[in-house]
Amino acid sequence: MPTIQVDDGQVSLHYHDAGTGDPNVVLIHGFPFNSGQWRPQLESLAERCRVIVPDLRGFGDSPLSPVPYTVIRLADDIAELMAALGIGRAVVCGLSMGGYVAFEMFRRHRECLAGLVLADTRPQPDSDAGRLNRARLAGIARSEGSGPVVEELLPMLVAPVTRQRRPEVVEQLREMMMAARPQAIADALMAMAARDDSVPLLAEIDAPAMVIVGSDDAIADAADTREWAVRIPDAGLAVIAGAGHVSNLEQPETFDAILFDFLDSLPGAAG
Numbered sequence: 001m002p003t004i005q006v007d008d009g010q011v012s013l014h015y016h017d018a019g020t021g022d023p024n025v026v027l028i029h030g031f032p033f034n035s036g037q038w039r040p041q042l043e044s045l046a047e048r049c050r051v052i053v054p055d056l057r058g059f060g061d062s063p064l065s066p067v068p069y070t071v072i073r074l075a076d077d078i079a080e081l082m083a084a085l086g087i088g089r090a091v092v093c094g095l096s097m098g099g100y101v102a103f104e105m106f107r108r109h110r111e112c113l114a115g116l117v118l119a120d121t122r123p124q125p126d127s128d129a130g131r132l133n134r135a136r137l138a139g140i141a142r143s144e145g146s147g148p149v150v151e152e153l154l155p156m157l158v159a160p161v162t163r164q165r166r167p168e169v170v171e172q173l174r175e176m177m178m179a180a181r182p183q184a185i186a187d188a189l190m191a192m193a194a195r196d197d198s199v200p201l202l203a204e205i206d207a208p209a210m211v212i213v214g215s216d217d218a219i220a221d222a223a224d225t226r227e228w229a230v231r232i233p234d235a236g237l238a239v240i241a242g243a244g245h246v247s248n249l250e251q252p253e254t255f256d257a258i259l260f261d262f263l264d265s266l267p268g269a270a271g
């Protein structure tokens with residue numbers, strides 16, 4: 001996996017770079033995952049366009065951040081990565097925490113966006129109780145390691161039908177999450193707790209946008225998602241029946257069909 005230095009050389013980001021052609025697509029993983037979360041889409045997208053899948057700082061093969069950071073900084077990392085790769089504009093697709101980063105990409109780097117895909121995410125900031133819970137989990141990660149945090153989060157991640165019919169998805173998630181270093185988990189929790197409110201941004205989103213959510217998402221509620229998605233002018237909305245919070249892994253074929261339809265609908269798309 002190649003590496004690029006960002007943030008004044010303080011951080012090296014590892015990333016996958018596959019396929020060729022427009023539109024370039026950047027896939028941003030959720031928490032506490034890594035680029036492996038996008039394995040099915042890395043393969044399917046690479047057959048039709050260029051796809052970039054980074055490990056956010058601290059996750060996967062990207063080393064721990066030497067300093068605490070914000071979600072804003074994660075968006076700046078992506079913009080710097082794109083610039084270093086000579087990518088002027090891309091469709092940015094983020095799932096959950098990756099969606100928080102995608103909202104910041106719109107706020108700070110609108111010129112980089114050919115489109116936005118917001119999957120299993122939410123524009124609202126954390127509640128006070130949510131922030132306290134993040135601090136609690138960060139404390140557990142620091143004192144007891146990743147294991148207890150992973151076991152607490154895992155039951156919320158997939159739909160009951162995925163757990164029953166595709167237990168290998170749960171195992172894949174567990175393995176990916178257990179690979180997350182405790183410090184990376186704590187850093188990302190604190191960054192997410194401090195993220196800005198993106199609700200006021202919704203009406204301003206003038207990039208082509210697609211919102212995707214699993215009908216059984218226990219973290220980004222589908223009913224709530226319907227309510228905020230309609231506030232983005234002309235955004236599409238797809239609810240994947242029987243998928244939970246990690247809809248791209250739970251139902252990769254359906255997720256890909258939605259993503260490919262969206263790419264085909266973009267101005268200048270051939271198909």
Ligand code: MLT
Nearest residue numbers: 030031095096097098219
């Ligand atoms: C994620 O999947 O990225 C997390 O559920 C996001 C969060 O904890 O808010």
